Amino acid sequence: MGQHTPSLVLYTRQYSRPTGASFHGIVPGKQAIPLGQIDLSVTFRGPSNYRTEALTFKVVGFHGTYHATLGRPCYVKFMAVPNYTYLKLKMPGPGGVITVGTSFQRAYECDVECCDHAAAIIASGELAALREEVTEEAPDLNRSTGSFEPAEGSKEVLIDSSSSEGKGVRIGTTLSSK
Template sequence: MDRGSSLNIMYANTLDEMGVDQTNLYPIRAPFHSIMLGRHAIPLGQINLPVTFEDQSNYRTETLTFDVVGFPRTFHAILGRPCYVKFMAVPNYTYLKLKMSGPHGVITVGTSFQHAYKCEVESCGHAATVVASKELATLREEVAKKMPDAKKSIGSFELAEGSKEILVDPSSFEGKKAGIRTVLSYE
C-alpha cells in the first residue's frame, strides 16, 4: 500500500511468476519519477489485470491498470491511489489494514507487524545493494559536476549564462544592479 503513489506498479518478475506473457503489455512512454533519486523510469508497458480481495464468501474484484517496470524488486506490486479509488478502499497505515465494502459486509485485508518488518528489512537490504551499485557511482559523478567550484571565494557572484544585469533603481546615482535570468531551462 502506498498512499503517495499516483499509479499502480507491478514488477516484470511478478508477471513472469504469475505466468503472464509480457507480450500482453501495451506500450506507454510516459516516465514516472521518485523511484531513484534524480532519476526517472520508463515502464516496459501497461497491463490490465483483475485484482480480487478476500475469499469466496465475501469478495470484491476490479480490473486495475499496472505500469510494469523491469528493475529489481522487493515487493510483488505497489497498490497506489488508483486502486483505492477503484475499490473505494480506506487504508489504515497504523494498523496495516485496508478496508472496503463487499457484497456481504466489510472486507478487511491486513498483515502482521512481523511480516511488515520482514518486508522493511528486505527493502532496506535492496536499497543498500542499489547504493553500492555502479548506478550510484554515476549519480555521484553527475552531482559532482553540478557542485559549485570550491576555488571560488565565498560570497563572490557571477551571472549565470542567459542572465543580464539591470539597474535596481534607474533614477539612483548609486548604480546598484541585480542579475535577472532571461531564459528558463526545462529543469
Template sequence: MDPIVGNTRLSKVLMDGGSGLNILYADSLDAIGIDWARLRPSEAPFHGVMPGKQAMPLGQIDLPVTFGDPSNVRKETLTFEVIGFKGAYHAILGRPWYAKFMAVPNYTYLKLKMPGPHGVITVGSTYQHAYMCEVESCKLASAVLAAEELALIRENIPAEAPNSTRKVGSFEPTESIKEISLDPLGSSEKKLRVSATLTPK
C-alpha cells in the same frame, strides 16, 4: 489475506496511497505467467520508485485484482505499469487502486478496509512481515545506489596500463619536481623534493 493479481496470489504487495500509479515488476509478471506480448506501449517515465533516477516502464497491462474470501469477494480490473528492475515487493498499489476499491487504510494497525458485496472486507498484515519487507527494500535501495556510485567512480578514473618496470612500493612523482635544500645556508646535502608548480610562498 493477500490479493490475487491475475490468477496468482501475491504475498508482498505495497499499498502506497502516495503513488499515482499501480506498478507491477517484470519478475511478478513472469510469476503470474502472462505473455509479454500483452503489454501496451507506455511513453511516460516516472520518478520515486528507483532511488535518485527516473524509470521508464516496459509497458502497461490491465489485470483483474481480487480481495476477499469465497463468501465476500471484490474483483476489479486495474491498469499496471510494468517495470523491468528489481524490487522488494511483487507490486505496488497506488491511488488509482484506492479509488477504484474505495479502500481506507489504517497504518497503525496495518489494516485496510473496503466495501464488498456482502459487507466490509478487511485486509491485514503482521508487523514482522511489514518490517522484513521494509528491511529488504532498504537493502535493495542501498545496493542500487552503491552500484551507481561505483559506476560513476569508474567513469572518472582514467584507465592506466600497469608499468612492469616500476618497483612495488616505490614513490614516483606524477608531475615535474624540483629539489630544495633543507638547510637555507646550503651547508647540508639533505634536500627535499617538491612540485615545480608550487608558488614560492
C-alpha cells in the same frame, strides 16, 4: 514482498501495451520509463465476501523489493481506505466491510528486504552514477524558492468579483476551446 510469480512476468511481456507515462521518485533523481502496461483482475478476500476490479499495472524493467505496488488508483477503484498504523486496508464488499491486513512481523521483514536492496545498490556503485546524474540535472539554486512564476500565456481571473480580498486564479490563454 510475497512470493515471486514467474507466470505473471511471462504474461505481462506477452500482453503488455506501450505507455507514454514515466515514473518519478522510484529511482532517486531519475525518471523511470515503463516497458508497458497491462490490465489485470485483482480480487480482495474470499468466496463469501469479495471484490474484483481490473487495475492497470505499469511493467518496469528494474529490480525492486516489491512485485506490485497498489496506490491511489487501486484505492479509488475499490473505494478502499488504508490505515498505515494498523496495517489494514478496508473497502466495501457485497457482504459487508472487507478488511485486508498483515502482521507487524511481515511488515518488518519487508522493511529489512528494502534495506538490503538499498545496500546492494549502494555497494554496486549505481548510487555514485545516480548522484552524478542528479548533480547534472539539479535545479538552478539562484532561483528564489517559495516564489511562483506564472507561465507565459496566462491571465489572472478573479474567483469572486464581489469579494474585497481579490483572490484570483491564473488560467492559461493557450488552451484549446475543449
